[in-house]
Amino acid sequence: MTSLLASVRAWHRPLMACAVLMFGLVLVSGVGTVVDGRTLLDESVWAKPLKFGFAFGLYAGTLAWLLTKLTRGRRLGRWLGTVFAVAATVEVGAITAQAARGTFSHFNADQTDPVTLALVPLLTFGVMVIVIAQLVLAVVVLIQRTGGAALNRAIRSGLALATFGMVVPVFWMVTEIHSRTVTDANGHAVQMYQGHGIGDPDGHGMPLTDWSVTGGDFRVPHFFALHGIQVLLLIAAVLAALAAERVWLRDEKVRARLVGSAALGYTALVAVVTWQAWRGQSLIHPDTATLLALAAVLLLTAGTTARVIVTAKRATAERATAERSTAERAATRPTGIPEPAHQAR
Numbered sequence: 001m002t003s004l005l006a007s008v009r010a011w012h013r014p015l016m017a018c019a020v021l022m023f024g025l026v027l028v029s030g031v032g033t034v035v036d037g038r039t040l041l042d043e044s045v046w047a048k049p050l051k052f053g054f055a056f057g058l059y060a061g062t063l064a065w066l067l068t069k070l071t072r073g074r075r076l077g078r079w080l081g082t083v084f085a086v087a088a089t090v091e092v093g094a095i096t097a098q099a100a101r102g103t104f105s106h107f108n109a110d111q112t113d114p115v116t117l118a119l120v121p122l123l124t125f126g127v128m129v130i131v132i133a134q135l136v137l138a139v140v141v142l143i144q145r146t147g148g149a150a151l152n153r154a155i156r157s158g159l160a161l162a163t164f165g166m167v168v169p170v171f172w173m174v175t176e177i178h179s180r181t182v183t184d185a186n187g188h189a190v191q192m193y194q195g196h197g198i199g200d201p202d203g204h205g206m207p208l209t210d211w212s213v214t215g216g217d218f219r220v221p222h223f224f225a226l227h228g229i230q231v232l233l234l235i236a237a238v239l240a241a242l243a244a245e246r247v248w249l250r251d252e253k254v255r256a257r258l259v260g261s262a263a264l265g266y267t268a269l270v271a272v273v274t275w276q277a278w279r280g281q282s283l284i285h286p287d288t289a290t291l292l293a294l295a296a297v298l299l300l301t302a303g304t305t306a307r308v309i310v311t312a313k314r315a316t317a318e319r320a321t322a323e324r325s326t327a328e329r330a331a332t333r334p335t336g337i338p339e340p341a342h343q344a345r
Contacts, residue, residue, distance in 0.1 A: 014082045022052075029050035033046045040102070041182065042204070043210050049095055058230060060085060062230060080140070091122070091130065108191075109190075131163075134159075141156065153236075154259050155232075157232055162226050165224070166226065169218060172194075179193050197217055212282055215281070220277050224270050225270045235262050239258055239259070251316075254308065261308055264300070264304060268296075269294075275290075
């Protein structure tokens, strides 16, 4: 336990502070959803801070750990980590302030509210700072090796997915305009210039996530892509743990291939849900084309994974047979007679 705590203390402190603040916000927002009955578009005013707090807390913690793995560009990486932590804290702080006031944060075009006028630029430029910091961090990671082959592949693939996940909402904000007037939790009419839904700008959301059930929603690929790095790191960790019991997993290259297969399948899944949202289709109401695409992703992932496993087990069995044969020859050879030169080689 002491060594674990010492390891955590070495993680990037501003990002860890950001993560602690975010998870604290999750607790506060969770209480808020219970005791505060105000809603925005049929969702608790505290639901958005809760979701953003959880997402940024998890990702900030992951980055805080990842920066300890850098061997080159450490100073740049730590500086970018601090920029990311500050920008994320300001972004989520503005979201929370608007939620507490019972009004909208993103897409709010109300020109009569001085607080909104002050916070909207922070929300807009905060997203851009976060995306730029993420892009540069991804490049810093790509130019070096941060661990074994499996871990390295999980980190690289996960950062690429996370970068895509952060770019998606920016792309949506600048390419589509859906101006309309909605009512906030205080009963005031608020002009909005955009919405999360595609086909139905506000949609009618699922429980907790609030992803649209009446149209597409770019928050779906945003979520899946952003948290791909945690999924792949977890897979790499599980494979490393299983290697203690399964001989065929002890080869680092085998685990790296399995992580690569998972990354391929997960990336394809993100592509499918992005395509689905773009067509104005709800995640929970897939059409035949979407189902076929998902089936293809499943078959592709299962096929590549099965091939890696079968090949690894065969190679392990062949090595075991060869080692057993060598041991048997050594056991039957008379004492004092050396092994023939061609066999020794």
